[in-house]
Amino acid sequence: MSSNSALERTINKVLSKKETELISQIDAAYQESLKNIEDSKSKLEAERTKIIESAKKQAENLKRQIVGSSRLNARNKELLMLENDVNEAFEKAKARLMSSGKEESYKSLMTRIIEDSLPTVGSDEVVIECNKNDSELVKKILAESTKKSRIKTKISDQPINVIGGVRVKSADNTMTFDNTLDSRIERLKPLIRKNVARMLRGTAGEEE
Amino acid sequence: MPETTAGIEYTKVAEIKGPLMVIDGITKASFDELVEIETSEGERRLGKVLEVGFGKAVVQVFEGTTGLTITGTKAKFLGKTMEMPVSQELLGRVFDGLGRPNDGLPDPIADKFLDVNGEPMNPERREYPTSFIQTGVSVIDGMLTLVRGQKLPIFSGSGMPHNILAAQIARQAAVVGTKEDFAVVFAAIGVQYSEAQYFKRSLEESGALRRSVLFLNLADDPAIERIITPRVALTVAEYLAYDLGMHVLAILTDMTNYAEALREISAAREEVPGRKGYPGYLYTDLANNYERAGRIKGKDGSVTQVPILSMPADDITHPIPDLTGYITEGQIVLGRDLFRKGVYPPVNVLMSLSRLMKDGVGEGKTRSDHMEVGNQLYDLYSRAQEVRALAEIVGRAGLTGTDLKYLDAGDMFENYFLKQAADENRNLEETLGRAWEVLSTLPEGELTKIKDKHVKQYYKGSK
C-alpha cells in the first residue's frame, strides 16, 4: 500500500502540479486574450477616433466647400443681374442720344469732333463718314471752318449706321479715325459702368 | 485709365512674320501702345507695339498671327498701354491669359484700370519681409522657410508633383498667430487643362476659391498671350495687396512656357540671342515679373510669389532656372531620385534654399533653435549623401562608425522628416520635434552648428 500510496502521492503530486501548470497556462492564455482584447479595443478605439477625425475633417472641408461655393454662386448671380441692369441703362442712354440730334449743343459737339479728327489722321486728303441725318450738319460745319484747315475734305455718300459723330478716313483708305459717338461710348463704357453700377447698387455696398 | 481720344485704325500691313506684324504709314503710335487687330473675317485680337519709328511700327500679336492677311487686316492703335480692370469683385473669378472673363460672367466692374507692366517698387519703400508663413510642410517650414513677401520658386521636372505641392502650400499657408487667410492668385501659363483643373478643384474643396483669382492660359491657348498672363496676374495681386490690404499668394506655373514665348518673339525680331537662343534680356524680363513680390512700408498687404518652372531635361544650369535662381530669394528643387523612391514631397534639400529664412525665424518669430536646427539638418543630410555614395563603392564595411550613423540618419531624415502626406498639415512644433528626433540619432559631438544651450535643451540621444 505504502508503495502504492507513495506512487499515488507522486502521481497526485504530478497531477496537481500539472493541474496548476495547466491552470496557470489557461490563466495566462486567458490573460493574454484579455490583453489582446484590450489591445484591439484600444486599437479599435484609435482607429475609430482616426475615422471620426478624418470624417470630421472631411465634413469640415465639405462644409467650407459648400459655404464657399454657395456664397460665390450668389455673388456671381448678383454680378449677372447687375450686368443686365447696366446694359439696360446703356441702351436707354443710347436711345436718348439718338433723339437728341436737333439740339444746338449737338452742333458744337460735332464741330469739336470734326476739328479734332481732321489733323489726327495726318493725311492731306480725307473722307468723312457720318449718319444720314448728320450729313447736312457736317457740310455746314465744314463750310464754316474750311478756312482754318488746309486739309481737303470730302463727305462720303455712303451713310453709316451710328448714333452720331464722324469717322474720318485718309483718301487712300489706309487710315481710319473713328470718332463716332458709338465708339466714344464704347471706350468710356468701363468708366460709365462703374458709375452706373454704383448707382444701381445704391448704398448696399459690396459683398461682405 | 481709358482715354477719350480714339486711336487711329491703319490698314497698311507691310509684313507678317511669326508673332509679329509690321505696319506701314504710321503717323501716330507710341512705344508699348495697345493695338486692336481686326482680321478680314472680323475677328478681333490684341497686340502691342514693340518698336516704333516714323511711318512704321512693329506689333506683337498676342493671339498669334495665324489667319492674318496683308490686305484686309485692320490695326487700331488704342492710345494706351495694356490695362487690367481691378476691383474686389475679381475674387472668385476666372480669366483667360489676357485677363478677359473666362467664366461666363460679365467684365468686372473696375475700381480702377492698372497698367499690367506695373512700375518698379522703390527699394527705399520696401518693407523687409520677416513674417514666417507656416505651410505645414516640414521640409519647407523647417529648412526652407517661406516668409510673407518672398519670391520662392519651385524648380521641377516633367511629371513631378510640383502642382500638388503648390496646391498644398496654397491650402495650408497661414501666418502663425493671425486668423488672416491668404488670397490666392493663380496664373496657368501654357499648362495642361488637367493641371489647371487640379488646382482649381483643390481651391474649391478647401473653400478657398472665394478668395482666389484664376488666370488660365492653357497648353492649346495662343503662346504669345503667355507674355501677358503673369503680368495681369501680378497686377491683380498687387492691387489686392496694396489697395485692399490682403496677403496674397501668387502662383505662376509654368514660367518655362513664358520664357519660350519670349524666345519666339525674339527670334522673330532677329535679335542677337544669348544662351540657348533665349534673348539677352531674359534676365531683366523675368526680373520684371519676379520683383513684383514684396511688402510696402505702411501698407498691410503683401505679395508672396511661388513661381513654378520645369527644368528642361532636369538641368538646373539651363538659362530659365539659372536666371530665375539669380532673381528669386531661393528655390525649392524637386529631385528625380526621391520622386522615384516614392518620397513626397521629393524636395532635394541640398539644392534648395530660402534666402529669407534667416529673417523669418528665431527668437520672437518661431523658436530660437530653428535656424541652427535647419543648418544642422542640411549638414546631416549632406554628410549622409556623401557616405551613401562612398558606401556604394566600398560597402558598409569600409565605413567608420560615425559614417554608419550618418547613413541611418539620412534614411530617417527622408522617411520621417521629409516624407509626409499631401493633406498632412504639420505645425512648426511637430516639424522641429521630428527634426530633433532625427538629429538625436547622431552623437552629440556631431552637432557643431548648434549652440550648446540648445543641444542641452532639445537633444535626446546618447553622448
Add this chain to the structure above:
Amino acid sequence: MVVKGRIVWVSGPAVKADGMSAAKMYETVEVGDSKLIGEVIRLTGDIAFIQVYESTSGLKPGEPVVGTGQPLSVLLGPGIIGRIYDGIQRPLDEIAQKSGAFIGRGIQTTPVDMKKKFHFVPSMKKGDVVGPGSILGVVDETQLLKHSILVPPYHAKDAKLVDIVAEGDYDLEQVIATSEKDGVKVPLKMYHKWPVRKPRPYAERYDPTVPLVTGQRVIDTYFPIAKGGTGAIPGGFGTGKTVTMHQIAKWADSKVVVYIGCGERGNEMTEVLVEFPHLIDPRSGRPLMERTVLVANTSNMPVAAREASIYTGVTMAEYYRDMGFDVVLVADSTSRWAEALREMSGRLEEMPAEEGYPSYLASRLAEFYERAGRVRALGSPDRAGSVTLVGAVSPSGADFTEPVTTHTIRFIKTFWALDTRLAYSRHYPSINWMQSYSGYLEDVSKWWKENVSPEWYELRSESYHILQREDTLKEIVRLLGPEALPDEEKLVLEVARMIKIGILQQNSFDKVDTYCGPEKQVKLVKLMVKFFKEAQKALKSEVSLTEIRAMPIITQLLKAKFEIPEEQLQKLQDLDKELDEQFRKLSAGGSKTEEVKVVA
C-alpha cells in the same frame, strides 16, 4: 547752344533722334514730353542714339529731345553719406516722396539737400596758394566722417585764395571761398560736379600693401585683398555672393563704403537699408550707415541706368579717396552691368562678340577695375587714399568660362571662386580654397607680422598645406574608402575637416561668428595647427586614431568661432591649455573612460 532734336524711333530703352548734329557724345538729354533722362551713346550724321534711363513706355516719334550740354555727372559734396541713390544719383527717398512706393518717371531731384547747413571749419587762409584738390576746410558729414571740402580737380593750378569765410554754418549753395589767377576770380562752394565716365585725377599711385581686414577668415587669412586692390567674387546662384558682399560692406576696415546693387534684388537693398543703421562698426562704435552710400538699380529698374550705376558709384568712391580715406566699393553684380551693355548694344544692332556681348566688354571691364588703387591725392596737404574694388560676377550656369568671368579675371588680383557644390553642402562662405587665389599675399604679410602675429605667414601656410594634402587624399578615398588609408593620413582628413568647419566656414547670421578679428583668426588657426602636430605625436606614441577622434576638445575647437566672442579671447588661452591637458592624458593612457570636464 542748346541741341533740339526729335524722336524718330523707339525700341525699349533705345531711342533715335534726328536734328542732333550739334550734340556731344555722352551728353545728357531730356527725352520726350515727359522729359525722361537719357544719354547720347552714338552719333551718326544728325542722328543720335540715346539710352534712356527711365521707362520709355508711351514715348512717340515726333516728341522733342533737348540737350543739356553736360555729360552725365554726379554732384560731390557733403550729404552723400547715408543716402540711397538710383543709377544716376537721384535719391530714392526723394523719388518716393514724389511718386510713392513705385518709381514714376520724369522726376526731378537734387542729389543732396542744398539747403542743409554744415559747420565749416576752414583750414586755409586768405593769400594761400590753391590748386586742384586743395583742402579748403572740413565739415562733419556724419559723426564718423570729417568731410574735406576739396577744390575741384579742374580748377587752375597755383591760384591765390583771395577770400575764405570764417568758421560757421553754411549751406551748399553759399560761396565759401574765392580764388584768383591771372585776374580771373573763381567762386568756390562746398560741392562740385564731376562726369562719371572720367576717372578723377590723382598725383601718384602707390603699391597696395595694407590688407583690407574684412573679419572673414577665409578672406583675411587665406585670400587677402589689399586696400586699393581689386577682387572678384564669381559664383552661381545660391552660392552666397550677395551675403559675402554684404559681409565685406559691413565689416571691412575702411572709412567709406559704396555699395552698388546693380540689377539685383530689391529686398537686398532694403536689407542693407534696414540693417546698417542698427549695425555698429566694431572700430568706431557708430552705426555702419554713417559711412555707407548705396547705389541701387534693382533688376526691375530701367536697364540703361544699370549701366550708369557702376560709374556713378565709383566716382563717388574716388571723391572720398581724394580726401585721404580708404574706400571700399562693392558692385553686385558686374554681370548685370555687362548684360545692360549687351542689351543696349543689341538694340543698336552692333556686331556682337561672344554670347552676344559687345566686343568692347573687355575694355569696359578693364577701365572700371583700373579705377581702383592706392594713391597720393592732388593738392595739399599730402594725403593717401584708396579705392578697393570688389565685383560680384554671376556666371550663367555657374560656368566660369563665360565671357564676363573670363574677362574679369584678367583685370583683378584676388579671386574668390564660389563653389556650387560647397554651397549645396552648406559650407558657407562657399569660397573654394583650391580654386581661389590672392595676388596680395606676400604684399600684406608684412602688415600681419608687424601688427598681429609674427607667425602669421607660417601658420597660414601650414594649415593651407593640410587642406592641399586632403585634396589629393580625397581622390583615394573616393575610390577605396577612408579606412584604406594609414592612420596618419586619416588624421590629415580629420584635421582638414576641422579647419573647414572651424575656420573656413563662417556663419554671417550668427552674432558672434559674423565678424572675426585678426587676432582671433590667427589664434584659431594656431590651435588647429597645434592640434594636428600634437595628434601626429600621439599617433607615433601608440595612441589610436579612434581615441584622438573621441577627444572632446575637437567639438570645442569647432565651436570656438561662435562660442567665444571677440571680447573674451582669453578663453582661447584656456582652450589651448585644455588641448595640452587632453593630449597629456591620452599619452599617459587610461584616459578613455574618464569623463573630461568641458570648458565653457
